[in-house]
Amino acid sequence: xxxxxxxxxxxxxxxxxxxxxxxxxxxxxxxxxxxxxxxxxxxxxxxxxxxxxxxxxxxxxxxxxxxxxxxxxxxxxxxxxxxxxxxxxxxxxxxxxxxxxxxxxxxxxxxxxxxxxxxxxxxxxxxxxxxxxxxxxxxxxxxxxxxxxxxxxxxxxxxxxx
Amino acid sequence: xxxxxxxxxxxxxxxxxxxxxxxxxxxxxxxxxxxxxxxxxxxxxxxxxxxxxxxxxxxxxxxxxxxxxxxxxxxxxxxxxxxxxxxxxxxxxxxxxxxxxxxxxxxxxxxxxxxxxxxxxxxxxxxxxxxxxxxxxxxxxxxxxxxxxxxxxxxxxxxxxx
DNA sequence: CTTTCTGCAAACAATTTGCAGCACG
DNA sequence: CGTGCTGCAAATTGTTTGCAGAAAG
Numbered sequence: 001x002x003x004x005x006x007x008x009x010x011x012x013x014x015x016x017x018x019x020x021x022x023x024x025x026x027x028x029x030x031x032x033x034x035x036x037x038x039x040x041x042x043x044x045x046x047x048x049x050x051x052x053x054x055x056x057x058x059x060x061x062x063x064x065x066x067x068x069x070x071x072x073x074x075x076x077x078x079x080x081x082x083x084x085x086x087x088x089x090x091x092x093x094x095x096x097x098x099x100x101x102x103x104x105x106x107x108x109x110x111x112x113x114x115x116x117x118x119x120x121x122x123x124x125x126x127x128x129x130x131x132x133x134x135x136x137x138x139x140x141x142x143x144x145x146x147x148x149x150x151x152x153x154x155x156x157x158x159x160x161x162x
Numbered sequence: 163x164x165x166x167x168x169x170x171x172x173x174x175x176x177x178x179x180x181x182x183x184x185x186x187x188x189x190x191x192x193x194x195x196x197x198x199x200x201x202x203x204x205x206x207x208x209x210x211x212x213x214x215x216x217x218x219x220x221x222x223x224x225x226x227x228x229x230x231x232x233x234x235x236x237x238x239x240x241x242x243x244x245x246x247x248x249x250x251x252x253x254x255x256x257x258x259x260x261x262x263x264x265x266x267x268x269x270x271x272x273x274x275x276x277x278x279x280x281x282x283x284x285x286x287x288x289x290x291x292x293x294x295x296x297x298x299x300x301x302x303x304x305x306x307x308x309x310x311x312x313x314x315x316x317x318x319x320x321x322x323x324x
Numbered sequence: 325c326t327t328t329c330t331g332c333a334a335a336c337a338a339t340t341t342g343c344a345g346c347a348c349g
Numbered sequence: 350c351g352t353g354c355t356g357c358a359a360a361t362t363g364t365t366t367g368c369a370g371a372a373a374g
Contacts, residue, residue, distance in 0.1 A: 020263065029374090032328095032374095033328085034327090034328060034329065034372085034373050034374075035373080035374095036328090036329065036330080036372075036373070037372090037373095038329085038330075039329090043263070046261055046262075046263040047263040049263075050264065050280075050281060051278070051279070052260040052261065052262050052279045053260060053261065054258040054259060054260045054261070054363095055258070055259065055261075055363080055364080056258070056363090058261070068330095068331080069330085069331085070330070070331045070332070071331095071364095072330080072331065072332080072333095072364090072365080072366085073329085073330055073331070075363090075364060075365075076329085076330085076365085076366095078259075078261055079364095079365090081261075082261075085265070086263070086265070087261050087262060087263045087265070088261070088262050088265060089259050089260065089261055089262070090256075090259075090260040090261070090262055090270065090279060091253055091254065091256055091306075091308070092253065092306075094252075094253055094256050095337085095338080096216040096217070096218070096337090096338065096339090097216060097217065097240075097251050097252075097338085097339085098214040098215060098216045098251065098252040099208055099214060099215065099216070099217075099220070099240055099243075099244075099249050099250070099251055099252070100208075100214050100249060100250050100251070100252050101182065101205070101208040101209040101211075101248070101249045102212065103247070103248070103249070103250060108252065109292075109296050109299050109300070109302070111300060112303070116213070117213070117214045117252060118212075118296075118299055119212060120293065120295055120296050120299075121293075122292075122293050124290060124291075124293070125290070128286060128287070129286075130271075130284075130309055131282065131283075131284050131286070133282055134271050134280075134282050134309060137271050137280055137282075137313055137314065138271070138273060138311055138312050138313035138314045138315075138316070138317055139311045139312045139317060140271070140309045140310070140311040141274070141310055141311040141312070142309070142310050142311070143307065143308075143309055144253075144254075144307070144308045144309075144310065145305065145306070145307050145308075146253070146305075146306045146307075146308070147292055147296060147302045147304070147305055147306075148302070148303055148304045148306065149300055149301045149302040149303040149304070150300050150301045150303070151299055151300035152299065152300045153300075154300070155300055155301060191349090194349095194353095195353090196347085196348050196349075196352090196353060196354065197348080197349095198347075198348070198353095198354065198355080199347090199348095200354085200355075201354090216338095217338085217339080218338090230355095230356080231355085231356085232355070232356045232357070233339095233356095234339090234340080234341085234355080234356070234357080234358095235354080235355055235356070237338090237339060237340075238340085238341095238354085238355085241339095241340090257362085257363080258362090258363060258364090259363085259364085
């Protein structure tokens with residue numbers, strides 16, 4: 001499956017993966033979360049690849065080692081790992097699609113508390129040129145920047161609460 | 163609903179909206195697509211706001227003017243408008259969630275043809291400071307950059323096809 | 325041993341689609 | 350007037366959840 005040209009999806013070294021899985025095992029013990037076979041193998045699978053697989057893909061691969069594992073467990077574990085800060089999902093959680101009639105090139109500020117999205121422009125970003133390592137990957141057509149944080153309203157609300 | 167402080171979601175002027183709706187009407191005539199009442203009102207709704215609403219929200223609002231409109235029509239029209247390049251969806255189409263065990267700060271190159279996602283780093287982006295207009299909106303916690311384009315493999319495949 | 329997980333199946337939510345009548349051009 | 354569009358309802362897909370048995374600590 002993997003050959004020299006498949007450099008996009010290079011797997012990490014066994015040692016690096018073991019390290020990450022070991023760290024998580026320790027964290028589980030510390031927090032009273034059970035370090036089950038399924039969880040370890042799911043993390044091992046994800047830690048060993050850079051191709052950002054979806055739940056179904058992780059499921060298919062882990063099943064080679066744990067044939068009886070269920071897709072639900074994969075979903076549940078991915079959610080757990082995300083909550084524990086061990087993995088993240090690519091791009092901000094997008095439950096439903098949102099639309100934009102502004103077709104001029106622009107970027108977004110996203111409030112992670114209330115979900116508000118505000119457009120902005122930046123000359124600094126317009127001048128951005130992809131680094132050579134990216135140019136080597138292929139052709140870049142557009143640059144999309146998302147700044148994540150808290151809008152003033154949500155910051156204020158959080159302050160009042162505490 | 164709208165007050166002076168609600169500057170995030172300022173509506174555009176009537177004139178700008180009319181312009182955009184008129185342009186689309188013309189494009190419809192040109193391409194033999196029917197410029198129905200429903201389509202025009204959906205575009206009008208989206209063109210008149212900067213808050214990047216989802217389908218359900220557009221539906222609720224347009225229904226105030228066309229009570230008998232259905233949610234399906236909203237979905238169908240949004241898809242049509244997107245295909246015609248009149249609107250876009252916020253963030254790249256994410257049918258299914260994808261996960262990443264690399265928790266170091268990094269950015270993504272996304273091939274729009276095959277969906278491959280490759281991580282990269284950039285000192286230029288690490289140095290990026292949000293413009294003052296964004297700082298005024300709230301606190302920025304992280305910067306996520308997505309470069310969209312074609313990977314070498316897909317570029318090559320496209321060339322062979324033509 | 326006891327509490328937390330897993331697998332199963334059923335539930336959910338966002339979005340898409342087949343069909344018959346209605347409206348635009 | 351005919352073809353494309355709409356509304357309705359049913360299908361699809363990704364993801365979540367309730368429950369009883371299984372396993373980790």
